[in-house]
Amino acid sequence: MKYFDLKMQPILKIDLTTRKAEEYRIPKQWERDFLGGASLAARILYDELTSELDPLSPEAPLLFMTGPMTGTSGPTTGRFVVCGKGPATGLWAESNIGGFWGPELRSTGYDGLWVTGRASEPVYLWLNGSRLEVRPAAHLWGMNTYHTQEKVKEEVGEKSARVCVIGQAGERQVLFASILCDHGRMAGRTGMGAVMGSKNLKAIAVHGERELPIFNLPRYKALRSEANRKLKEDNEAKVMREVGTAGAANYAEYLGAMPAKYYSRGSFPAVDEVSGAKMSETILVGRSACQGCVIACGRVVKTPKDVAKRKGPEHETMVGFGANLLNDNLESIVDLGDLCDRYGMDTISASNTIGLAFHLYEKGIVTKEVTGGLELKWGDVDAIEQLVRMIGSREGIGDLLALGSKRFGAHFGAEEDAVQVNGLEVAYHDPRGVSGMALSYATSPRGACHNQSDYFFVDWGHSREDIGIKFMDRHAQAEKSANVARHQDWRTVDNAIVMCLFANVDAEEKAALINAACGLDWTVADMMKFGERSWNLKRAINNRMGLTAQDDKLPKALLAPFPDGGSAGFVPDLEGMLFTYYEARGWDQETGKPSREKLSELGLDFAANDLWGGA
Amino acid sequence: MSAIFPSEEWLKELESKLNSDERYNEIARNWEGDLFFFIEPEGNLKEQLTFYLDLWHGTCRKVEYKPRADAYPNPAFTLSATYNNITAILTGKMNPMTAMMTTKLKVKGSMSYMMRNVPTVLDFVRCAQEVTTEIL
Numbered sequence: 001m002k003y004f005d006l007k008m009q010p011i012l013k014i015d016l017t018t019r020k021a022e023e024y025r026i027p028k029q030w031e032r033d034f035l036g037g038a039s040l041a042a043r044i045l046y047d048e049l050t051s052e053l054d055p056l057s058p059e060a061p062l063l064f065m066t067g068p069m070t071g072t073s074g075p076t077t078g079r080f081v082v083c084g085k086g087p088a089t090g091l092w093a094e095s096n097i098g099g100f101w102g103p104e105l106r107s108t109g110y111d112g113l114w115v116t117g118r119a120s121e122p123v124y125l126w127l128n129g130s131r132l133e134v135r136p137a138a139h140l141w142g143m144n145t146y147h148t149q150e151k152v153k154e155e156v157g158e159k160s161a162r163v164c165v166i167g168q169a170g171e172r173q174v175l176f177a178s179i180l181c182d183h184g185r186m187a188g189r190t191g192m193g194a195v196m197g198s199k200n201l202k203a204i205a206v207h208g209e210r211e212l213p214i215f216n217l218p219r220y221k222a223l224r225s226e227a228n229r230k231l232k233e234d235n236e237a238k239v240m241r242e243v244g245t246a247g248a249a250n251y252a253e254y255l256g257a258m259p260a261k262y263y264s265r266g267s268f269p270a271v272d273e274v275s276g277a278k279m280s281e282t283i284l285v286g287r288s289a290c291q292g293c294v295i296a297c298g299r300v301v302k303t304p305k306d307v308a309k310r311k312g313p314e315h316e317t318m319v320g321f322g323a324n325l326l327n328d329n330l331e332s333i334v335d336l337g338d339l340c341d342r343y344g345m346d347t348i349s350a351s352n353t354i355g356l357a358f359h360l361y362e363k364g365i366v367t368k369e370v371t372g373g374l375e376l377k378w379g380d381v382d383a384i385e386q387l388v389r390m391i392g393s394r395e396g397i398g399d400l401l402a403l404g405s406k407r408f409g410a411h412f413g414a415e416e417d418a419v420q421v422n423g424l425e426v427a428y429h430d431p432r433g434v435s436g437m438a439l440s441y442a443t444s445p446r447g448a449c450h451n452q453s454d455y456f457f458v459d460w461g462h463s464r465e466d467i468g469i470k471f472m473d474r475h476a477q478a479e480k481s482a483n484v485a486r487h488q489d490w491r492t493v494d495n496a497i498v499m500c501l502f503a504n505v506d507a508e509e510k511a512a513l514i515n516a517a518c519g520l521d522w523t524v525a526d527m528m529k530f531g532e533r534s535w536n537l538k539r540a541i542n543n544r545m546g547l548t549a550q551d552d553k554l555p556k557a558l559l560a561p562f563p564d565g566g567s568a569g570f571v572p573d574l575e576g577m578l579f580t581y582y583e584a585r586g587w588d589q590e591t592g593k594p595s596r597e598k599l600s601e602l603g604l605d606f607a608a609n610d611l612w613g614g615a
Numbered sequence: 616m617s618a619i620f621p622s623e624e625w626l627k628e629l630e631s632k633l634n635s636d637e638r639y640n641e642i643a644r645n646w647e648g649d650l651f652f653f654i655e656p657e658g659n660l661k662e663q664l665t666f667y668l669d670l671w672h673g674t675c676r677k678v679e680y681k682p683r684a685d686a687y688p689n690p691a692f693t694l695s696a697t698y699n700n701i702t703a704i705l706t707g708k709m710n711p712m713t714a715m716m717t718t719k720l721k722v723k724g725s726m727s728y729m730m731r732n733v734p735t736v737l738d739f740v741r742c743a744q745e746v747t748t749e750i751l
Binding site for chain 2: 233234235236238239242243247248250251254272275276277280281457460461462463471504
């Protein structure tokens with residue numbers, strides 16, 4: 001394979017304890033083998049992430065990484081990723097985010113920002129070109145995310161600056177606190193906001209004017225234009241633009257793939273009232289897009305009581321605060337999503353953990369004494385809102401909910417009732433309706449994640465014949481495992497370059513874009529091998545931190561059939577699926593570790609020696 | 616009764632099926648919108664083919680075989696596919712949702728309305744499949 005030496009930009013590494021910064025040069029071999037985004041971050045942090053490391057300690061790393069196409073106006077490539085060790089999971093953590101901050105960071109001349117240490121007092125960073133300032137932020141501590149953004153922007157006095165921030169949830173180390181930038185774009189999952197808060201780091205403002213490195217600019221421009229033109233005509237992109245990500249709510253409900261009442265029901269008859277279609281027909285007043293994106297899935301809404309426009313909910317927020325809690329009030333979902341954004345917390349984990357509280361209240365395990373007199377009645381919007389506020393402020397029962405569903409359930413002796421995998425709450429694509437998600441959730445490197453492989457799209461009908469994934473029945477079982485593994489590899493490529501999962505760019509086209517941007521000569525097979533290498537690297541990181549085959553599991557609720565809806569009676573055969581999945585992956589059935597041979601084949605000999613012993 | 620696709624008889628047969636099929640009548644009871652199809656030449660189809668269906672509240676009010684595009688300038692939905700892709704859908708070789716999600720069947724019209732009414736769309740396809748015995 002040819003490699004033309006792209007000369008990636010360095011990473012800026014700052015220790016907040018000593019306030020010293022240095023440039024970190026990415027080893028050439030790593031550039032080629034891991035490229036960027038979450039994959040390169042995994043290689044860089046491989047030695048840092050140990051089982052002993054406390055994710056909220058000063059020693060814990062927090063790495064903001066862009067990809068080789070970030071900011072180049074390629075198809076949906078205005079993104080970046082935040083990586084470290086998950087405070088709720090104790091595992092590899094990555095959280096992908098759009099907006100404009102990533103492109104702006106690259107324009108400073110750095111491809112990443114690596115934060116360690118802990119400031120003695122609250123601070124924010126102002127990176128203006130190559131000049132870095134550590135500024136006091138005590139006056140910002142306690143402010144919500146949007147106010148913080150405005151204030152920091154005002155203080156740095158640069159109109160083009162972009163700011164990513166934490167809210168009160170991050171300050172108080174809610175274990176599912178998020179990082180927000182721009183118009184409500186979120187690194188939502190895995191609690192990277194809590195890690196940022198543990199470092200007393202309130203915000204990072206960036207501004208740069210450098211041209212971004214592209215290996216073959218004329219070719220890249222031609223490919224980019226064609227890919228964006230096709231994307232505009234793509235049916236799914238049209239749905240995302242017109243109806244938003246919640247546009248598929250009706251279809252998901254019809255299939256029995258949208259869980260209701262904390263994963264106990266497979267149908268939600270009020271779906272028409274809380275869907276992307278309803279939002280488009282009632283309160284939608286505009287759309288928002290990340291840098292260079294031709295889809296514009298972001299919703300801008302104005303409810304009758306609003307004086308200003310604000311962000312509307314995407315699919316997970318819509319279902320999490322809708323069907324999950326038997327709430328059919330669309331405007332309340334807008335409010336609840338907005339509230340979570342202002343506190344800076346993940347709407348999936350927040351709504352899921354609140355759902356568990358309602359579920360345990362119904363069972364008589366959580367009582368009014370515990371909730372401080374609050375009655376948890378399904379669909380009661382006021383009660384839901386109070387719990388969100390209590391989590392954000394860590395008051396009363398909110399202090400327990402802030403630990404996430406696994407710990408909340410365990411506190412009441414009901415960990416089995418928590419719908420989570422390895423400490424990360426399950427998203428709202430139910431494997432009883434779309435069976436591929438059983439493996440996606442059980443084997444994701446960051447806990448129950450729908451973005452390491454959004455296989456629900458395949459099970460809905462979106463086959464990917466360009467990478468050898470033909471359509472299979474949505475309730476197919478072990479015969480589907482190799483497809484899921486392949487799909488994970490495919491999405492690992494996206495999370496490395498950091499491309500949005502909503503961009504339907506076919507495999508040949510994607511490889512050509514990467515080649516033009518990075519000076520490679522990858523075939524589709526090379527690209528998929530790259531994805532497989534990175535997936536196995538993240539697995540090895542987790543194995544080193546104690547993850548075993550016994551951790552590849554699903555919560556009890558997802559292994560009991562729905563009583564109603566389009567998937568009533570079906571349960572995924574997780575055991576059978578895992579067996580064929582391990583076979584397809586080349587993983588050891590006993591330990592769940594990638595085999596020595598597999599790791600060597602992928603050029604990961606260092607990991608093979610760590611996992612299996614040897615030189 | 617059933618017919619060879621594509622033909623005017625096939626379209627008439629589909630009209631009759633849509634008006635008599637109780638399941639379709641029920642599922643599509645709220646559907647309001649006409650469809651204009653463009654089938655692009657490929658394989659045995661040598662020139663572009665058009666057909667039109669006016670669907671309303673679980674019934675089919677009108678069909679027309681090979682209409683000119685300007686005869687119906689503002690249909691609720693315009694659907695375009697190559698001949699091989701449309702016949703793959705009609706013979707059950709391609710899942711209709713796969714055709715839509717991979718843009719093998721191009722859709723122009725209100726995506727909001729389409730997403731709300733996926734069951735109607737799927738049942739319309741079922742009816743079309745059931746009247747198709749042979750492909751040209």
